[in-house]
Amino acid sequence: xxxxxxxxxxxxxxxxxxxxxxxxxxxxxxxxxxxxxxxxxxxxxxxxxxxxxxxxxxxxxxxxxxxxxxxxxxxxxxxxxxxxxxxxxxxxxxxxxxxxxxxxxxxxxxxxxxxxxxxxxxxxxxxxxxxxxxxxxxxxxxxxxxxxxxxxxxxxxxxxxxxxxxxxxxxxxxxxxxxxxxxxxxxxxxxxxxxxxxxxxxxxxxxxxxxxxxxxxxxxxxxxxxxxxxxxxxxxxxxxxxxxxxxxxxxxxxxxxxxxxxxxxxxxxxxxxxxxxxxxxxxxxxxxxxxxxxxxxxxxxxxxxxxxxxxxxxxxxxxxxxxxxxxxxxxxxxxxx
Ligand SMILES: Nc1ncnc2c1ncn2[C@@H]1O[C@H](COP(=O)(O)OP(=O)(O)OP(=O)(O)O)[C@@H](O)[C@H]1O
Numbered sequence: 008x009x010x011x012x013x014x015x016x017x018x019x020x021x022x023x024x025x026x027x028x029x030x031x032x033x034x035x036x037x038x039x040x041x042x043x044x045x046x047x048x049x050x051x052x053x054x055x056x057x058x059x060x061x062x063x064x065x066x067x068x069x070x071x072x073x074x075x076x077x078x079x080x081x082x083x084x085x086x087x088x089x090x091x092x093x094x095x096x097x098x099x100x101x102x103x104x105x106x107x108x109x110x111x112x113x114x115x116x117x118x119x120x121x122x123x124x125x126x127x128x129x130x131x132x133x134x135x136x137x138x139x140x141x142x143x144x145x146x147x148x149x150x151x152x153x154x155x156x157x158x159x160x161x162x163x164x165x166x167x168x169x170x171x172x173x174x175x176x177x178x179x180x181x182x183x184x185x186x187x188x189x190x191x192x193x194x195x196x197x198x199x200x201x202x203x204x205x206x207x208x209x210x211x212x213x214x215x216x217x218x219x220x221x222x223x224x225x226x227x228x229x230x231x232x233x234x235x236x237x238x239x240x241x242x243x244x245x246x247x248x249x250x251x252x253x254x255x256x257x258x259x260x261x262x263x264x265x266x267x268x269x270x271x272x273x274x275x276x277x278x279x280x281x282x283x284x285x286x287x288x289x290x291x292x293x294x295x296x297x298x299x300x301x302x303x304x305x306x307x308x309x310x311x312x313x314x315x316x317x318x319x320x321x322x323x324x325x326x327x328x329x330x331x332x333x334x335x336x337x338x339x340x341x342x343x344x
Pocket of ligand 1: 017018019020021022043046054055104131132133134135138252284285286288289309
């Protein structure tokens with residue numbers, strides 16, 4: 008039985024998600040202790056429970072300690088048998104993080120499976136759903152992941168109600184070498200709102216586009232305004248394999264939201280590396296399965312924490328080194344797989 012310490016470095020929910028996914032893939036039982044020890048509301052929350060339930064369903068696992076607030080979880084995987092099903096997080100918990108848990112499983116399934124998830128599509132401290140669709144899936148397609156994300160409805164905090172269909176197809180994970188960002192100057196994006204006036208996405212787009220153009224980029228940002236049970240707005244940008252975003256909040260003017268998203272993207276692009284700091288942690292399980300080298304703008308605690316979890320499941324060692332060539336400033340993460 009592999010024992011993972013949930014208080015390691017970042018000490019957050021990602022330790023649970025990666026451990027469960029890798030337990031299913033490697034068919035090794037895992038016990039996670041000190042779950043989310045470094046968070047104010049320690050233990051499992053609805054979002055993490057939904058992630059565990061999704062993987063449990065795919066591999067008919069036996070699970071102990073699966074309840075809100077639980078600080079210890081034991082997961083005994085069985086054979087993976089892909090099936091399509093619906094999963095309701097029950098809150099505005101992040102749908103993207105459920106998808107993050109499930110994506111590595113594409114490496115071991117034998118037939119396509121579709122999971123329809125209800126919850127939050129654009130919530131704090133989690134990847135916005137358009138980042139998953141346009142950055143995560145793009146980068147993971149380079150390692151061989153074949154998956155599709157269809158957003159049926161947006162969901163915001165606190166009511167949620169977002170609906171997303173994830174399709175995983177059998178994928179052969181391959182070696183990756185992705186160091187520097189392409190010199191692409193085209194920035195794509197989406198400025199979205201739900202239950203708000205049409206001027207909100209337009210104002211976000213205007214301030215964002217102005218700043219991007221001032222810095223020599225060519226923005227092409229779509230507008231969206233929908234109706235739903237929850238209310239919110241935001242903007243997601245991507246330039247080839249690098250993405251950034253800003254979520255709207257009450258009292259924060261649309262012009263500021265648009266400008267902040269542009270500033271964040273420009274900051275990431277300044278490093279010249281192929282991957283942004285979020286992708287830096289999300290690529291780790293795939294790098295272990297396929298081996299290779301990736302260039303990232305920044306090494307975060309999330310990245311180091313994911314490396315800790317992955318090294319417990321696979322016989323791999325990761326190395327991190329600084330990279331300062333061709334005007335780029337970042338790091339390389341590499342492993343022999
Ligand atoms: N704006 C963002 N864009 C893309 N990815 C993001 C963004 N914000 C957070 N992430 C990703 O979301 C994940 C958050 O992991 P974390 O452990 O903090 O999750 P959590 O389950 O919300 O945990 P906790 O509630 O315990 O903090 C990481 O993979 C991180 O890279």
